[in-house]
Amino acid sequence: MVRDTAADPQRAAAAVDELARLGVAALAGEYHSVVARAAAARADALGLPYLCSSAVLDALTEQPTEWVARIAPAQSHGWQVYADFLLSAGHDRIAVAAESSVYWASGARILRDYLAPRGGTVIELDMRVLAPTAVCDELADNSATALLLLVGHPEPAVSIVKSVRRDRRLAEIMIGAPAGQPEFAEWARLLGHDGAAIPFLRYLPERLSPLGARVETALRERLAETPSFVAFEGYDTIAVLADVLRSHGADRARTAESWARVAVEGTRGQIRFSRTPGISVRQWAWPPIHVVDRDPAEPDRFRILHAG
Incomplete structure (x- = not known):
């Protein structure tokens, strides 16, 4: 049912x-x-x-x-893996474009609490009041090296990506999406090459078992596309x-x-x-976790950047 x-x-x-x-x-x-x-x-x-x-x-x-x-x-486990990836990639001044919800607020808090003791700074951009183009101005003013999309898909995530990709001031900034928006085929259809090289959390092993x-x-046969x-x-x-x-x-x-x-x-x-500390339900601890992105040379192919 x-x-x-x-x-x-x-x-x-x-x-x-x-x-x-x-x-x-x-x-x-x-x-x-x-x-x-x-x-x-x-x-x-x-x-x-x-x-x-x-x-x-x-x-x-x-x-x-x-x-x-x-x-x-659990979000705290996966997003700490993502924070480790940010630090290992040299990003310690990170902006988050965040919508208002318990989920996005929790994600921002996990990143801030994990990065701050390790020398990282999280700058929160309130997407209730900022347009995608205004996000670009904030990024330039704050000298952030990474922007994380803590927003819904397709919008405003797609519009933010397009705005940042087309702003010459932000040519070196990394866009990330820990919640996994780039996993979906619709992301690639809407953004094409602009949607590549945006790291996200993916809960798959490097190689699948025979099962x-x-x-x-x-x-794949049922969906007529690669399963997420x-x-x-x-x-x-x-x-x-x-x-x-x-x-x-x-x-x-x-x-x-x-x-x-x-x-x-x-x-x-x-x-x-x-039973996992801090988790109120019975939890599988843990599925495999990787930080991956879509390969700019072949956007339908995923590259593993970091293992949790």
Whole structure:
């Protein structure tokens, strides 16, 4: 049974209520962290097992819960890997173009807290008041060497990239997108070569396992394009739930109790859930993490720049 949350927390909560009334055994999915948080809160309140596939916000629930588990890495873990990459690449004066949301604010805080003790500076540019062209002026005035896109895709991310790429003052600035916007085929279609050389976090190993390779082939045939890491997260989510339901039946409480005993071979390694400090849900610690970009010489090819 499928319900579209449309990136709306209220619709997500309503969908959880509806599906619970219909008697589902468990929930799966969600890409947007703020929406996943709403779904997780309702699932926890209703006693409905929820396996989150792709949302990374550390605090999916306000209090520790046994009802929710997560496949994707926590934001604090992945974005610290990205901060290490920035420092290793020589960037210690970093601007973030940020929209207003819990997710983007959390990302900016993780970067600031990690970089400051290591000599890095984070300059926040408020995209509620700045147009893409004004971002260029701010970057030039602040002598930033890197701009991180903490904004939605396609807009305003695409417009910011186009503005920066065409500003001669910013020829040497690195654009980054830790949340992974350049992963998607639409990014390449909208930006072409302008969308290359923009490092982002990707949750795939350097080489897929035999299972991962088989799944990649099947997904490519189904999607008619190269599957993103989000597609592998989705497959792994269903593989875990299928194993749990085969082993323990459709009883909700038994499903939630089984998170700690999960040991499933996924497309990107063996999946086990544990209690991780600072994370309120059962967490796979950790999927493989790389910082990659699209190769300027061949934008459909990804280059690994840094390993987490």
